[in-house]
Amino acid sequence: MENKDNLRAPVSQKSLTVEKPTDLTTIGGTITVEINEKKVSVPLGTTILEACKIAGISIPTLCNHEDLCVAGVCRICVVEVEGMRTLQASCAYPITAPMKIKTSTPMVRKARRNIIDLLLSEHYGECYSCFRNGKCELQALAKEYGVDSYPYGHVDKPKYEVDNSSYSVIRDMSKCILCKRCVRTCIDLQEVGVLEAIDRGDKTHISTFLDKPLADVICINCGQCINRCPTAALRANDPSDEIWAAIDDPTKHVVIQTAPSPRAAIGEEFGLGAGHSMTRELNTALKRIGFDKVFDTNFTADLTIIEEGTELILRLYKALVKKESIALPQLTSCSPGWVKFLEHYYPEYIDNLSSAKSPQQMFGALIKTFYAKKAGIDPKDVVSVALMPCSAKKFECNRPEMNSSGYKDVDYGLTTREMARMIKEAGINLPEMPKGDFDNPFGEASGAGLIFGATGGVMEAALRSVVEFVLGVKVEDVFANANIIPLRGFEGVKYVEIPLGEKMGPVPDILKHLVPNWDWLKGVTLKVAVAHGTANAKKVMDNIKAGGKFSECHFVELMACPGGCIGGGGQPIPTTPEIRKKRAEAIYAEDESLTLRKSHENPHVVQIYEEFLTEGPCGHLSHKLLHTHYTKRGRYIA
Amino acid sequence: MLVLEKNAMTEEIELLVVKFGKSRSSLLPILQDIQRSHKHIPDFAQQEVARLLDIHPVEVYSVISFYSFLNSNAKGRNIVRLCQTITCDMAGKENVAKAIERELGIKFGETTKDNKFTLEYVNCLGMCDQGPALLINERVFPKVTPEKAVQILSEVK
Incomplete structure (x- = not known):
């Protein structure tokens, strides 16, 4: 029997669910039903709706959603079951005995039409x-x-x-x-x-x-x-009117940064199937719409890895060598939804949140300082737009503390859906666009930044760099093809242990002023965890609170949305488990096609530490521009 | 709410959670107890119930908004409810309603200025054979006439 703990059903409904056998060869494991005179064999406990799907018969649904538990409230999916006086909601009827089902009788059609009329x-x-x-x-x-x-x-x-x-x-x-x-x-x-x-x-x-x-x-x-x-x-909350106004204003210099996930999904808005990466077509389209510069958020994702990784190393150094009491595990702070979740429900763990800003906000701060200076533009004339798969990013860019450049760091957060609409409004068919590149001075980004979009991606990107920093070996020698497979996939919570062994490498130049050597990490087993969806994040946090397995972790990646950013709240509708899987595959495939796949090897990252952030990662200027603080909000509503 | 009042409220709800058990199904009995002792369920109490039962405040509010006999806003000290269903209506509810409105000087759905009475309609009290039925706090008065209603109200403290 399948595990009831993993069922996506509220506690009150779990006892009512019909258990599906995992082994269908058991006697009584499958049942043959007749749908519109067509015989189908389905596992015990399959709903009529699922059985119809298997039989290739379409049934209209409204309240039913693959990610959610059964509700059976809209009744649009009613069917006739032989021997039953009334119509049955097919989404909420588990098959436990052989039966004859009819999906398109006059009674069914009339009922459905009536329901639609009533809804309208x-x-x-x-x-x-x-x-x-x-x-x-x-x-x-x-x-x-x-x-x-x-x-x-x-x-x-x-x-x-x-x-x-x-x-x-x-x-x-x-x-x-x-x-x-x-x-x-x-x-x-x-x-x-x-x-x-x-x-x-x-x-x-x-x-x-x-x-x-x-x-x-x-x-x-x-x-x-x-x-x-x-x-x-x-x-x-759609800011596209303001963005059009800025584009049409000749005194404004409008720049856009694009996150990794929208590229993997925006094709769906143009009639392509899920899993088509549109990165370079999008670059051209954005230029044609009128954005002055198109930057890659992956660049600051790489920067996030360096900053957040350094912060982790410093925390571990303080905890293991200096024996200071320091908040561990370090929790990622890239997902603004997750950050607000923690601020409300676990305010006592605010010190565990990495102080590094999310890639969007890092870019915002850099565009209005480093870039504006380099391009010779007054930062007050720069309008900074962020294309994100996320609605929480709109809130994040409006946080009062996000003005370290002296201006509002990111002016507008735009979702994938809104971007697609703007592109259509400009009369552009995205899939037909010629391929274009990102603009300098942030023209190139690594595959590590790209995989931020999928759950486990931040952790994988971080480990690619940490392994090379600490062990002094190529990450490809540790993990085949630099793919850290245990961190991938859609399991709710993933937990990985990596023994660092006894052989340490030299401290890289970029970190020399922070730690003398790596001897203190000898024999340490690095424990990391990954959770996606705040329901899973809650499980991890409650475990940490209770002093369980996850409290011994060093680094935990948490994302607010199921599947990570590829399943974000700003992504094309519908988003289902299958679509999320395809979007993730597109991202991992694109990562694998790149030659640059590690954040610390990104030449632009190296350059920015040489030219601008000269005190190195977690230095004074980085702290001012790339790090932030959080608010203890608490769970009470005034 | 003052901090002291909040602490007292939290303590009271903690005891109720012990009394009825920490599960979703204890929600209604807990809310009924709070309603009985405070005449309403304040915002803070709703959030505390949610916290202690490990559910969300909005779920508590949803339940309160569903039931007529639970309310989140403070009402008068005594709640006068007159049955408005068909049998009581035919037995002469309308005259009783007018008499009560005149006596208290308020309309249905309102509270008297001295906060003594809140007047409401209810649906069937199950006294169809003895209508019109009047419910004051938790006591039912059957076969009410306009005179009797005034008399009953004058005896309420």
Whole structure:
């Protein structure tokens, strides 16, 4: 039987789930059902919906989502089961006995049409001005079932006020159809717990604690709810109008940095299948739109590795040699959703968070200092845009402390979806673009920076550098082809031990002023862990709190979104486990195709430490520009 | 809320969690106890219940908003509820309602200025054979007439 602990179901529902046998050869392990007179053999406990999928029969769904537990609230997936008086919701019906199922009888069609009509009678459908126009699941269903009138009426005025208090997520509850995908995402998948159904009956609406605006409750801005909303009730705060205005303003110098994950996914917005990397086509498209410079966030990802890695080495040195009490394990700080999660739920572990900024904010600080000076532009005329797979990045760039250049370091965070729309608005078909390069002085980045996009990537990138720094050997000699496979994949929490052995290398020049030699690391086993999705992060943190296995780790990578940035809240909709896997494959394949695959070998990184950050990693200037501090927010809502 | 009040509230909820057990299914009995002793469930109490049961504040608020007999905003010291369902309506609820409104000087859904009474409608109290039914705090008064209603209210402290 499969392990119930790993089931994506709320605690209250776990006891109700039907256990699926892992070994299908056991007697009674499979059941043969008849769907529309077609015989299919499925494992015991398979839902009718899954069985239909196996049989190649399509069933419309709304509240069902592959990442989430069963809800069975929208009823659009009803089917007829022989011998049953009423129609059954196929998503919530586990098959435990042979049965005859019919998916397209007059009764089923009539019921489905009725359900759609009822949903439309409550949904504020102003499709022309809606950001989901053409991508709305409700709109698609209305089309599929030939809705040509509104027998139960149609809403022509919004019922609720739009909540645009948050920097990241906008809630327009007039468009909500109460499928509760966002509720299950927030409570079960992410365990943040912002949204729930409030009130009862026809007054039911999805809202926050005491109906407060989103900015005032514990929302980590991860945007996973946006990615799962079938309509436009949830959307990201779109800054594209401001960005167009900056592009059209001849006095402004508009630069954009692009993160690794949007490239692996933006093709999906242009009709390509998941897993097509569009890096160099995107560069050309962005130039044609009118961005003055296109930079690669991977460059600062490389810089993050050097800064965060040095910080780790310093922490270990202080703990092991100087015997100072220092916060360990060090936790990554690249994911702004995760950072806010920790600030709210584990404020006592703020010292464990790496003080290094996320790559986006490092780049922001460098663009308005190093780059502006080098290019001879007044930083006040620079408009810095960041293309991110993430809605929390919009919040991050608006944090009050993110102004170490003397200006707002990053002016706008833009999601993959919004970028795709801007590209379409400019009349550009991305897949047909010629290939282009990134601009100097940050023209090249390593594969290590690239794999930041997938869960485990930051850790793998860090280890590639740390192994070479400390052991003085090529990482390829330790891990075949420099691929650290145990850190890859979508298991919720990964744990890896790396014995460093007795043979140490020389201290590289860049770190010579910080540590005298590596002798103190002899015989030490480096313990690292990787978690993605805040529900898994919570497991790791609770384990650390209880003094378990993870409290002995040295370095833990945590990402707020399932799958890491490739599954971010700003990525194309839909995002499913299968799509996440393909996007990750695209990123790892691109990494493998590069010759430069280690952060410390990036010539531009070496150059910036020679020219600008002359005191080396974690030096005075780095601390001013590339490191930050955090706020203890706590879990209470005022 | 003052810090002292908060601490007292936390202590009270901790005891309730011990009494009913630390699980999701204890949520309703705990909320009912708080409602009984405080006449409402303050924001802070909701967050403490959530913390101690390891659920989210919004889930607690969701449950409170679902049930008519749980409320997060403070109401009057006595809650007067008149049944509005069809049998009580036919038995003469309307006249009783008018008499109560006149006596208290407030409409349904309001609280008197001295904070003594909150007036509300409820749905079926299960007293259909003895309507109109009136519920004051936890006591039911069957077969209420306008005169009797005024009399009952005058006896409430």
